[in-house]
Amino acid sequence: MSAATETVSGGSARTARIVIYALLLVLAAVYLLPLYVMLTTSLKPLDEIRAGDMLALPRQPSLASWYKAWGEACIGVTCEGIKGYFWNSIKMVVPAVAISTILGALNGYVLTKWRFPGHKLVFGLMLFACFIPFQAVLIPMARVLGIFGLANSTAGLIFVHVVYGLGFTTLFFRNYYEAFPDELVKAAMIDGAGFFKIFWRILLPNSGPIIVVTVIYQFTNIWNDFLFGVSFSSGGASPMTVALNNLVSSSTGVKEYNVDMAAAVFAALPTLLVYIVAGRYFVRGLMAGAVKG
């Protein structure tokens, strides 16, 4: 009898598992479908696209539209492809991520290991910054950029992203350093290391997971940002996302879906790459922060 119940319960467990996996597969397929369409469309010539079957595999795959999107497509009045804008984005993202991460780490360090009266209030205000919607800061920010003479420049965009990202990066690092043993800092102090030496030699080398989390988070957000890009830059200074929008909405002659899709692939590539390279640290880092703090 006990054997019978065992097979029954074993069978139902297997059924449940099959249902779960089937559901997961379906959801994954739904989620990946746009990516699939984007990739296949970018590889198809125009007449194949006009045939109408969006899900069909390309019969004569070619990278022609990729080349065109990169170097020849017309955006606004210039026809030099998206490569210039791609580099604009890189020039914006790399410094913005680096600066906001370093500053976030320093903030987290001070807020946990060099507490001062009112540190809770300061942290609270920084947290508050995480909840301010983009739209609310557009006009004041435009004014500030104007005063600093940074309007319509990559430096201006870097500034905006650093300021906006600081709340998040500080939050990440503060929670991570909260769980970081105070005794290590005390030991280093007795050993004769100063404020920056302790940060540089003790804290930072042990911050791998949280640095990865912060970099991924900031990189994706800043790279994918459209609103700040479209508000604070124009023409040749625009980042990739704005250029992509302009490319797609430029209405000169035939609509080249394959070129649009290829440009979109370029726009998505860096974030994809970052996730593939560092994704597993992302999960691990989030967990590390979750244990305490």
Added chain:
Amino acid sequence: MSFLQVKNLYKKIGSNDVLKDINIELEKGGFLVLVGPSGCGKSTLLNAIAGLMPLTSGEISIDGQVINDLHPSKRDIAMVFQSYALYPNMTVEENIGFALEMRGVEKAARAAAIRNVAKTLQIEHLLDRRPSQLSGGQRQRVAMGRALVRQPRVFLFDEPLSNLDAKLRVEMRAEIKRLHHKTHATIIYVTHDQIEAMTLATKIVVLKEGVIQQVGTPAEIYNRPANLFVADFMGSPAMNMFKGSVVTTNGVREIEILDNNTRVAMPSSVADQDLPDGKEIILGLRPEGITDEGLVDPTVVSMAKIEADVTLVEPTGSDTFVIAKLDGTNFVGRVRADVSIAPDQRFTFVFNLDKAVLFDPSSGLRLV
């Protein structure tokens, strides 16, 4: 003039008086052990001496120089933390050399110093490893190495052995003692293990709720505890406490204990001749002062034979602790391992009154 001096030190954290009027003196080469229950302020005092937290008031000086306002790194002290606090991103060698590096000692001299210390602590083969690749005992050694390499004026140890298993703890305890003997370092050592305190210290400070209860040599603390707290805290099993009172019969003063059914002589530790009749007292006697007849100290001056009912027998191998009961009072005695003794048996114990002490029940202080 003592080498290390703490004068009238107070420390308030928030509204909480963590340390109250701490006065400590330690001579050069001394080994001072701070003991006390959890939360009594031991780590706080150590941190204050290290300069890791500001004092509320008071003065700390080393070698005649007041160090209150000196940065921790300028005090020429080294500290070994309970968690060891080894830098996880550095190898053992880098860990030990870090303080020297921060002080600008050049590479060759640094390497030589590291090798020297590693040899003393027998960790030469571990120099390239990271802390995560070490066992608890090895980490402990590295933490000591990090302190030793600087040859500081004062060492501070905050419960350095509490994370080790029993056997390793005994080994490392012996090693620390050996090291102290060899280097004549001046050490302040925090523990709440009273055996560590007894074996290592040249001087013990017993702390309770931020107030010093007694300062003395291990023998003084053990044999002549200043009050009931110290008597109870030091020694395991704890000192037996008997409620009783003073009686005088035919001009001889005696102590009546155990529900006034038993009379014993006034212990020799009490010199005061003016204790009035009927004065309530507490008589304290350690388990080794209550033995079987065969174990009686031949030099004993004053003793009493008392019969009691055995309730529990705990052989430790070397000797046997016996818990017995008489007139509603439980006490622990220590008898030879080869005495045959079993629960529910009536047994004759010998109370060695030369080792007994009296306390005032209301103030808790020892009567002298």
